[in-house]
Amino acid sequence: MTPLPPPLGVGELRFWRxxxxxxxxxxxxxxxxxxxxxRWNSVGVRAVYTSLDPATAIMEVAVHKGFKxxxxxxxVLTSAMxxxxxxxxxxxVADVPNENWLMPGSHGxxxxxxxDGLLRDHLFxxxxxxxxxxxxxxxxxxxxxxxxxxxxxxxxxxxxxxLHV
Numbered sequence: 001m002t003p004l005p006p007p008l009g010v011g012e013l014r015f016w017r018x019x020x021x022x023x024x025x026x027x028x029x030x031x032x033x034x035x036x037x038x039r040w041n042s043v044g045v046r047a048v049y050t051s052l053d054p055a056t057a058i059m060e061v062a063v064h065k066g067f068k069x070x071x072x073x074x075x076v077l078t079s080a081m082x083x084x085x086x087x088x089x090x091x092x093v094a095d096v097p098n099e100n101w102l103m104p105g106s107h108g109x110x111x112x113x114x115x116d117g118l119l120r121d122h123l124f125x126x127x128x129x130x131x132x133x134x135x136x137x138x139x140x141x142x143x144x145x146x147x148x149x150x151x152x153x154x155x156x157x158x159x160x161x162x163l164h165v
Contacts, residue, residue: 013082015050015138015149016057024076024154028142039107040115040127040139047119048142052126054079056135058159063104063131071164075157080149082124087148088138089122104130115139123148 019027030046041047051057054077062070082088096102101111118125119141129135 013052013085013088013138014079014151015052015082016054017048017050017078018054018057018061018070018075018157019078021074021076021156024078027076027078027154028145030142037112038115039101039111039130040125041119042109042112042116045112045116045119046141046143047115047139048145050138050140051129052136052138056129056132056137058157059131060129060137067159067163067165070157070159071161075159076154077157078152078154080152082138082149084148088124088126089118090126091118091128093128102128102130102133 017027023032028048030048033041033047033049034044037043037045038047038049040049049060051060057077058070061075093099093102097114098110101107101114115125119139123145124138124140127137127139129137
């Protein structure tokens with residue numbers, strides 16, 4: 001269950017990620033984004049893409065693979081907690097050089113280069129999701145963040161079959 005935010009809950013910063021089962025044991029390496037790049041990183045730059053809630057993590061994968069793949073291929077949902085939230089840099093929308101970077105669609109070299117700089121300068125970066133405009137993604141370089149998150153939990157993921165249309 002996703003923890004409640006303050007003042008109702010403990011206020012911990014937990015993040016979530018959904019991977020195919022064969023990649024679940026290496027979820028924190030950023031290998032996929034290293035090989036092909038991502039919205040906020042260039043090829044050759046490691047970035048682990050996570051979300052602050054499991055629903056957004058699921059949507060972030062579904063937007064690329066579709067619900068059919070999530071229904072028919074074994075996936076694992078991983079969560080962990082940032083030990084010290086002070087180490088999280090929040091990217092304010094006003095600080096994004098191009099507002100189109102926060103819109104769904106393709107991402108170009110300017111956005112990737114900007115993200116590369118964020119990953120170089122900050123341990124964890126909190127960025128608005130483009131899949132769910134009112135949600136957040138947390139990205140980080142797993143090797144730099146090693147030892148800075150804890151309570152890693154993994155569980156088999158099962159999509160509600162009504163979403164496979």
